[in-house]
Amino acid sequence: MLAPAVELPLSRKQLCSVARATARINIWHGSVRSGKTVASLLAFLLAIAEAPPSGLIIICGRSLLTIERNVLEPLSDPALFGPVAGQVRHTRGATTAVILGRTVHLIGAADSRAEGRLRGLTAYLAYVDEATLIPEAFWTQLLARLSVPGARVLATTNPDGPRHWLRTGYLDRAAELDLHAWHFALHDNPSLSPAYVRSLHAEYTGLWRRRMIDGAWVVAEGAVYDCWDEQQHVVDELPTITRYWLGIDYGTTNPLAAVLLGLGVDGRLYVCAEWRYDSRARRRQMTDAQYSAALRGWLTGLGVDPEWTFVDPSATSFTAQLWEDGHPGVARAKNDVVDGIRSTSTALAPAFLRVHRSCEGLLAELPGYSWDPVAAAAGEDRPIKRDDHSCDALRYVVHSTLPEWHHLVPDLIPEEVSAHATA
Template identity: 80%
Template sequence: MLNSLPLSRKQLRSVAQAQARINLWHGAVRSGKTVASLLAFLLAVAEAPSSGLIVIVGRSLQTIERNVLEPLTDPALFGPVVAQVRHTRGATTAVVLGRTVHLIGAADARAEGRLRGLTACLAYVDEATLLPEAFWVQLLARLSVPGAKLLGTTNPDSPRHWLKVGYLDREDQLDLKSWHFALADNPSLAPAYVASLRAEYVGLWRRRMVDGAWVVAEGAIYDMWDEQQHVVDDLPPIVRHWLAVDYGTTNPFAAVLLGLGDDDRLYACAEWRYDSRTRRRQMTDAQYSAALRGWLDALDVEPEWTFVDPSAASFLAQLWEDGHPGTARARNDVLDGIRSTSTVLDCGLLRVHRSCEGLLGELPGYSWDASAAAAGEDKPIKRDDHSADALRYVVHSTAAEWRHLVPDLLQEVNSAPA
């Protein structure tokens, strides 16, 4: 069924053994679990009972298309079988080996309603930890055809996550089979790529995404922060600028200006903050817009883009009305944004100018919420984080602009004398 792609013994063993009601592949990114699980899914489709629906579930239709259907239609992975996988982008069904497969996005608890009345014989779940627990429970209940089974993949999460506690930790009590994958379990990866991946992930994400460990988020979020290394008194010539705003009315309003220097490094060049509690006076959206424009004019800077907290709808509208150039909603995926910021700090790509007092005060104390971790969630403590949030917005929203700089810096760091 596969083309010329090599498979490890663990991959082959997992495909052969995936006969339980619940079958889960979990572990490091790019460790080969997806290819193994998809091969098992194709075999399961070929053997599925004629009664009952076949479903593929993911965070959204787009993630299903990217993570499941695109690999299934890649000749390099599945050879001639791809001719038997048909899907029109945006459609909520696909045809796999002659069977209609229903595609279900499950972004929040409301998605549970999409399963009501459904009877399924086979389900494939992409990134199971990202699904609401209620949806997962309902999906299992809908797998009621004799011989029905679920196949799913996931990267590790908190050790208190419901999937870990309620299912993986109870494997010996359930009709469940799981396989843990590390990078070494994927024989198709080039050594140089593996080395880069190990270097690019830092802190919590290195342990989860590279080592494949279910570990808790604890302590400082930016544990690589070093004021002696990351803080500068002088800036090089800045060739590009981007701005991000964490909007606040009763809470502080923070704007962070990010620049790309002619030395191919990023710099938090300047910061503007307004704390209405300290000033004892709130500002309107129009006043904030004018103040921001005046600050940028004083700096003689015209940012290419201004990224704003997506929840600040009224302020976004005000900026658009005032003709502020390049206004856009920031990418507000908190954990992904923290990961991007961790990467640029850890590899030395980002420096912070000493004038950014809010950032310098917040970054060392920006920490994981222990009570949320105990409940299986990764969340920062929502306190003294306004400039830190603005930095996260601008770094993550511009990732496409600086990502290519990371490998060279990693090589520079790794080749430096000890």
Template identity: 75%
Template sequence: MLNLDALPLSRKQLRSIGRATARINLWHGSVRSGKTIASLLAFVIAVATAGPSGLILICGRSLQTIERNVFEPLQDEALFGPLARHIRHTRGATTATILGRTVHLIGAADTRAEGRLRGLTAQLAYVDEATLVPEGFWTQLLARLSVPGARLYATTNPDSPRHWLKTGYLDRAGELNLRAWHFRLADNPSLSPEYVADLSAEYVGLWRRRMIDGAWVVAEGAVYDMWDESRHVVTALPEQRRYWLGVDYGTTNATSAILLGEGVDDRLYVCAEWRHDSRAAHRQMTDAQYSAAIRAWLAAWQHPNSSSPPGIAPEWTFVDPSAASFSTQLWHDGHPGLARANNEVRDGIRSVAAALAAGRLLVHESCEGLLSELPGYSWDPKATERGEDAPLKVDDHSCDALRYAVHSTAHEWRHLLTAPKEATDE
């Protein structure tokens, strides 16, 4: 049923599949390097030869990520050939069938997920994106793999070199019954040069070293180390095709609204900023006052280089997802296009960083709050010591509003990262 020779696999992939016989088998490295396909094939082979004792588990950050990262590839006949017909899963279900065996799916978004493992006896487990599951869940999962010959298969992109998976397992491979394979983007010969170039353009700085080079490197210093006022700050704005608004809401902290535009020159522009710092002003505002002030600002704003009348209506307004009462007030006041901002912090920072590095995100000189925050926006060294990537929560309100607007619209502008220079630089 499974003929590896018929599949487009590299030597490294084949070697890892054949040697994945340890208690812990871990594939790590850059995105699209072939590690996931190799790990899934090794896992399916293990399912095919597994005995009747013990459960078979697939674990990941959530059921949705398991469906996307595990079952969508497994059911793709272009990747797995006839094998794909023997993988059955109904979207939303917590069980699946692989080669006739029942497989249980477990999401592990937080430490409470550990309780879902208690009392289980498992013989095989697959973990998607292992660095994203809690350490306690991973430890409990290993304890549940108690059937003789039980194995764990896992894949992950690199994270901090102080992450528990790196220090507790990869760095101790010689002490443990563990085999690991490191993959780089170059290890996947099936990728076209154009795709590699596009992917490389989407990752810069810290993420480029992790996701493209496959390195476990530390987050340190400035978050946007590519920020350069001489390059990124503009005194004039071109005509804008459309606008979006990102709002970071605060009561005792500052509230910031960032107006993001897509210019006719295929660049993103932070066109304007509204900001109220209750500490500096010695005056707090209610939700209704904030709503009225932001709507009045938008109604009065006029493109500085255009003869168009005042007033702007953003296509979408992305609001801090924790600001439920403020979002309700905006909705009550008839503010159009309201949406919860995408608040995936690391992914949002990566989107902003990619746009800045490519010269596709520029800031108008009038945005004083944002311009004061960007140079000092830094990684938290205490979080780094814990193996986490998190920015310092100091003077970050305009940076957060920028991240909301940029990352929540990434699907609209990401193609600009690889737009030919001659098409946009006039």
């Protein structure tokens, strides 16, 4: 059998973590791209090579897709693991893989019901990708299944809030448990180029900069978009817009907000226009058909036919009305709130996303859009649900179009951000 080895240079911390990953629970945590995954995967390969024939070997993650992307694809990369990569075999979509001649079972853990998939198993070795994203009940059941003598779990994760169960129940109790943990920062990965490090510093801001760049387990607090600066982000004139998308937050007693997002010839995103209807202020509610007709008239007046219309996914009847009335590209918006906020922060941080001064509702909401301190105290990241209708519409359209614009952001890193990243 070929000895597992990586082709990239390894830091002293990476090598140390591989050598000491002998506890029952082994956790690599810290910033993105800090080298923790490569180190943990190398430790996993060594553990497979040494595993006794009894006891299952499993890989767990939020879904089969994330397991394939975050674990199996790197293991299969000769640039990372040299000739050993040829001993990783997997058919996409299958729930098993063969690694170093051993069958490895792949288990997705999207919700608390997933822990049932572990019942009855007797495992020797488990690898957990992004441990903070799996349910605590699944993690607890997984540890109970590791009952073969010498059994262990290897897990990686980016930080979450300081009251996350993995932090309070395990990392903070390392001295009491059979647990080894290593905290990684960007400088612990010797293979990163300075240009890539600058890109990461430009992409993350506020809460995510502290978690993803500094690797800190910190609470969400203060303004959601703490990089917001009216001097930088608000414009009086728009460039020629080459593409348009529409985001809609639906409301009956609450306002309905529609935000028109455009891609300018300068390669930046612009909130070009906004339409709002507040039934409480107007003292008159509108039907779905009336909303649809009003939006169509507004877009016609602007001379715009957006490629896609991303709608609040809870607004089933309104979405059906838009389809019936022939609005372009009607689709359910991606509604993961925290991921959507992160995408919007990515666009705002380098002033890649700008807002036209006519968007009064959005401009009024953005400065006051804040994290909920009560939720933060309970270890959750959740914004306050108040005066957020245009912010939600913005989040829908920005996050849903992420693949269309994300590749443009690194080209717009401000000089001051680059200088900070290099220092």
